[in-house]
Structure formats: C-alpha cells, structure tokens
Amino acid sequence: MSVRVSAMSVLPPVRRDRVIAQLPQYFRKEAAFHTKEDFNNKVKTACQEQRTGTVGRFKISKVIVVGDLAVGKTCLINRFCKDAFDKNYKATIGVDFEMERFEVLGVPFSLQLWDTAGQERFKCIASTYYRGAQVVIIAFDVNDIASLGHVRQWLEDALKENDPTGVQLFLIGTKKDLSSPAQYSQIEQDALKLAQEIKAEYWAVSSLTGENVKEFFFRVASLAFETNVLAELEKSGSRQIGGVVRINSTSNNLHASSKKKQPNCCQ
Ligand SMILES: Nc1nc2c(ncn2[C@@H]2O[C@H](COP(=O)(O)OP(=O)(O)OP(=O)(O)O)[C@@H](O)[C@H]2O)c(=O)[nH]1
Numbered sequence: 031m032s033v034r035v036s037a038m039s040v041l042p043p044v045r046r047d048r049v050i051a052q053l054p055q056y057f058r059k060e061a062a063f064h065t066k067e068d069f070n071n072k073v074k075t076a077c078q079e080q081r082t083g084t085v086g087r088f089k090i091s092k093v094i095v096v097g098d099l100a101v102g103k104t105c106l107i108n109r110f111c112k113d114a115f116d117k118n119y120k121a122t123i124g125v126d127f128e129m130e131r132f133e134v135l136g137v138p139f140s141l142q143l144w145d146t147a148g149q150e151r152f153k154c155i156a157s158t159y160y161r162g163a164q165v166v167i168i169a170f171d172v173n174d175i176a177s178l179g180h181v182r183q184w185l186e187d188a189l190k191e192n193d194p195t196g197v198q199l200f201l202i203g204t205k206k207d208l209s210s211p212a213q214y215s216q217i218e219q220d221a222l223k224l225a226q227e228i229k230a231e232y233w234a235v236s237s238l239t240g241e242n243v244k245e246f247f248f249r250v251a252s253l254a255f256e257t258n259v260l261a262e263l264e265k266s267g268s269r270q271i272g273g274v275v276r277i278n279s280t281s282n283n284l285h286a287s288s289k290k291k292q293p294n295c296c297q
C-alpha cells in the first residue's frame with residue numbers, strides 16, 4: 031500500500047455541513063460564472079460512475095483572496111472556516127492559509143484558502159504565494175468606493191503569477207451589514223459593471239452577520255469542482271477513445287504517450 035493511500039484512509043469523514051449535493055445558485059444573474067440550475071450532466075455522470083480521475087483523490091484547488099487592507103479578507107475566511115468573527119483589526123502579515131474539505135456529488139474535494147495581506151508593506155511577501163491559483167477572489171468593502179477602484183490592480187497582480195485562461199474569478203463586496211439598502215444598491219451597480227468587464231462572478235456578504243458567506247464558498251467549491259472534473263474528462267477523452275490509446279501527432283515519444291499518465295496534483 032502506498033503512503034498516500036494510507037494517509038488518505040486516516041482522514042476523518044467530511045463534515046456533514048460541507049456536503050454539496052446540488053449546484054448552489056449565483057448571487058446576481060448579471061454577473062455569474064454561469065446561470066445553469068444544475069451541475070453539468072457529464073460531471074454528474076462521471077461522479078456517479080466514479081470517473082473523476084485525480085479529482086477526489088489528490089486534487090486540491092488553490093484559492094487566493096486578495097484586496098485592499100482591512101476590507102475583511104481574514105474575517106471572511108474565519109467566518110466560513112471557524113464560524114468566528116473578530117471586530118478588532120489585526121493586519122495579515124504576508125499570508126495565512128486554511129484547508130477546507132468538501133464532498134461534492136459524493137466526491138471528496140478540497141480547497142486551500144490563501145488569505146493574503148492587503149497592506150502595501152506586506153504585499154511583496156504575499157504576492158509570492160499567488161502562483162498556481164485556480165480561483166482568485168478579489169474583495170472590496172461595499173462602504174468604500176476606493177477599494178472597488180483598486181480591484182483592477184489586484185487582478186493584474188494576481189494574473190501576473192497565473193495563467194489568466196485557467197483562473198476562475200470572483201468579485202466580492204464585504205461588510206454589507208454596514209451599508210443602508212440605498213447606499214448598497216448604488217455601489218452594486220458599479221460592482222456589477224466591473225464584474226462583467228473583468229468576467230468575474232459577483233457576490234456581497236457580511237462576515238459579521240454571516241449573510242451569504244456559506245453560500246458564497248459553496249458556490250466557489252462547486253464551480254471549481256465542476257471545472258476540474260470537466261478538465262479531467264477532457265484529458266481522459268483525448269487520451270483514450272473506446273479503450274484504445276490514441277497516439278496523437280504531436281507526441282514524439284510513443285512509449286511515454288501510451289503509458290498511463292501519472293496524476294498531477296499541482297496543475
Ligand atoms: N461590520 C463589519 N466589519 C467587518 C466585516 N468584515 C470585517 N470587518 C472588520 O474590518 C476590519 C478588517 O478586517 P480584516 O478581515 O482583518 O481585513 P483584511 O482584509 O484581512 O486586512 P489585511 O489583512 O490588512 O489585508 C476588522 O476590524 C473587522 O472586524 C463585516 O462583515 N462587517
């Protein structure tokens with residue numbers, strides 16, 4: 031038995047409140063990654079037939095949370111992971127991370143949530159951890175229009191370290207509890223417009239009350255999972271047709287191309 035298998039077998043089961051059986055819905059239709067009501071059929075079938083490849087065995091998706099100082103990145107992660115809220119501001123120095131395990135459509139799936147520093151003086155340390163992110167969450171404070179104005183800069187910094195086509199982007203407005211409905215709806219107009227321009231899914235939350243926090247992370251986990259399984263199916267589809275290994279024209283090593291591919295958990 032390999033070390034990896036024995037290590038996996040001692041993991042406790044996924045918490046009951048981290049089980050996702052249905053696709054959580056978007057927050058605003060105008061700025062959603064997609065508006066389908068259910069998981070992709072191919073993904074559902076693959077999960078039923080346990081054909082999800084590396085997803086469910088080794089796959090951990092890296093999520094980075096970026097945005098101006100004190101917009102509430104740490105509080106957002108703490109509300110979700112620890113169901114806690116601290117009203118005192120303690121700047122994040124560099125980075126922190128939390129691991130969250132889910133079960134999506136019966137398949138184990140983990141998110142590694144990286145909480146990064148917004149303060150300028152810690153940014154250079156934090157940005158070295160941006161690499162390899164599958165999901166980028168850019169946070170702004172719905173009571174601070176300047177923090178929304180800085181979103182593009184955060185996006186640019188995050189994408190410098192990542193393949194822009196492989197990243198799922200979320201724009202999240204924080205501290206919703208502090209704004210009146212009228213103030214909120216005004217900033218939401220701007221946020222939705224920006225989200226559409228940068229192709230991000232938009233959400234607004236409060237870590238103080240917990241409003242939409244769980245819904246948001248469930249949506250992140252589900253969309254990341256769906257994308258990973260689809261990528262996995264595409265990979266195995268191009269590798270194998272009806273059980274016959276296809277040797278594609280770009281392959282210059284027959285032996286290597288017909289060998290079973292090793293799973294790569296760090297893609
Ligand atoms: N009312 C209210 N206050 C919040 C909320 N989220 C965060 N705060 C407060 O905002 C301040 C900053 O929160 P943090 O989560 O530490 O901010 P951060 O984005 O992690 O800041 P850096 O680590 O410096 O980048 C703290 O005093 C929090 O209590 C919220 O949803 N509602």
Ligand SMILES: [Mg+2]
Pocket residue numbers: 103104105120121122145146147148
């Ligand atoms: Mg912080």
